[in-house]
Amino acid sequence: MEVLSNLFNGFQTALTFQNIYLCFIGCLWGTVVGVLPGIGPLAGITLLIPATFGMDATGAIIMLAGIYYGAMYGGSTTSILMNIPGESASVVTCIDGYQMARKGRGGAALFIAAWGSWVGGTLSIVGLMFLAPFLANVAVKFGPPEMFALLLIAFILLGSLGKGSFFKTVPMILLGLLIGTIGMDPLTGTMRFTHGIKDLYDGIGFIPVAMGAFGIGEILVSTEESLVRFVSKVKMRELLPSREELRASWGPVFRGTGLGFLIGLLPGSAHVLSSFVSYTLEKRLAKRPEEFGTGRVEGVAGPETANNAASESAMIPFLGLGIPTGPAPAVMMIALLIHGVRPGPLFISEQPQVFWGLIASMYIGNVILIILNLPLVGLFVNLLRVPFRILFPVILLICLVGTYSVNSSVVELVILLFFGVLGYIFRKLDFDIAPFILAMIIGPTLEMAFRQSLMRSAGSFSIFFKSPIACTLIALSCLLFIWNIYRAVRPKKASWEKALEEGE
């Protein structure tokens, strides 16, 4: 089969010393940022983007992807041992994971989380391997009207499934789209909102915005609390789970894989949503649901599997269609664009060594992660003892010098600080900044598709309805919009909606 021979070629690319090393660095750093509260995978990825400048595109994406799915593994460590989620998708793991640790079953909980993550991640990569090329082949036939309709529904879905209500997310998307128009208009060459500042002619850099909003913004929020953190010691009697625990984890692991894979395809907070939906499902299927919250294995196995599966399947629309459906793929897209590689329908056919090299590296990365997260878990627990009041100044400095290293521009440092403050303000006001970043990155594509469609049709909007694909997607967008209006006005919300609105 063609897929298998491509995968074989991918392994030939991934199994070079340099790429294995970069995969290891990415997984290691991802685990570290996943373990440390206050630094998420987004900050972890953006901090290392400048380090990728001397690498080729394959090596860069291998390392950055390793950070992304590595953080999903690492996030469970603090959830289980400290009842503090290392990153947002591990919030649900705190509920039963910490209770297992209190009963002396912390080691078993960590094992189950790592094992579930490995299964979910690996099976999800299989799906990625088959579905991404298929989607890319379909999308190659897309013209501007289809692309506009696809992006429109992606934004509507982002608003529907993101953290917070739809009508709270939409203005963030609009703001991101507006910021994305800064710079030279690609069709006419007209400068928009640059005010004569040369550094803005190419638009606002994504890196200072992403580093500011996710790096500096996150630190400003974290430093509001006490800078002194306490790590409680939890006794781990054994690392290996008992037979009953292992048997109880099978079902949630495989259900979590399927759920996470499907939810990961959707824009929005897929990794958070997948873990919550998985937990809810396992609770509903349990014979004694009242025991959830007291240290049930299913409460750890399902969510941790689901969030890992979702993080892998989120790569499908990103690589196959060029639509990053979450903030982490969006930041990875920035990194790829810097290396002159544009994810999208032509990416797999034009850059097969990058795509298949990445797929193969993800299999390798999942093996590396299970080794890092099981026998070496004690090493990462010790990281929690590094005082946050030492970490945050260093991270701030890295954000600054990392941003400066891109274009040696002081203007970009000002942009970094501005968006850091803006990201902080939005977090205090309970507005999700991730849709803003996503919109900023893919907004120019949306605008281009819209304008090109009208140019093709001599100004007639019927072009959007003559194409069956575009017409269907626009109709679905309208239905989704109406559904969101209904959600906003009805009195009672579903539990998963409440969880997303309340955030992590």
Next chain:
Amino acid sequence: MSKERGGSLIFLAAGIYGLIFSIQLPLGRWNQPGPAVFPLSLSILLCIFGTSWFIQGKGNAEKKETVGLGGFAQKFITPIQIVALTAAFILTFDSLGYLLAAMLYLFVLFLWVSRYRFWTALGLAIAFGAGSWLFFGKVLTTSLPKGFLPL
């Protein structure tokens, strides 16, 4: 002020800014939309959402905290310190040079914000400042401002 109102002011400000400057751009024609179409539409929508949130925020004002002004300031003092110091770093690092500016920046952060003792803060600042200079300047060969130090 409620959170919705706070957010609405940002959206309104962005919308009004976008309106003012996108009106000055060419709109084009239906068969060749100009560079103003997209930002103008977005600005109008932002103004609508901003206004809507501002009005909606009136009934949603959270109860005022009973702590006094001192308590309010205490909560934000650390973020304000960090922003102020970062702004000072940005303003001075081109003239002072990266190495010196980074060490000063870290020193003040460790001393003033993290509240380490003088010599501990100084040691940490020198270690991490020099370390970052070595890593970015020598390993990654990033071009960093030299300032007046002969490095």
